Amino acid sequence: MTPKKVPDNITLMFLPPRSPEPNPVENVWQYMRDNWLSNRIFKDYDDIVEHCCAAWNKLVDQPWNIMSIGHREWARRS
Secondary structure, eight states, X not given: OOOOOOOTTOOOXXXXXXXXXXXXXXXXXXXXXXXXXXXOOOSSHHHHHHHHHHXXXXXXXXXXXXXXXXXXXXXXXX
C-alpha cells in the first residue's frame, strides 16, 4: 500500500509515548462521576439517565471546567 500525502491544511500530532490519558473525554466522565454521580443508588435506568443529563448540564454551564479538564500540555506544543 502506498503512503498517502497529508494535505497542507492538516497537522499531525503524535501522541507522546506512554501517554497516561490521550482521550480527554475520559477525564470529563471522571470529573462528572467524582462531582455529581458517585455514591448514589439509582432506582432504575431512567433515573441513571436523568442524573447523567443533570450532571452534563451542570458541566456545560461551566465551560472553564471543560477547558481545564480537557487541557493537554503536550497538545499545545507545536
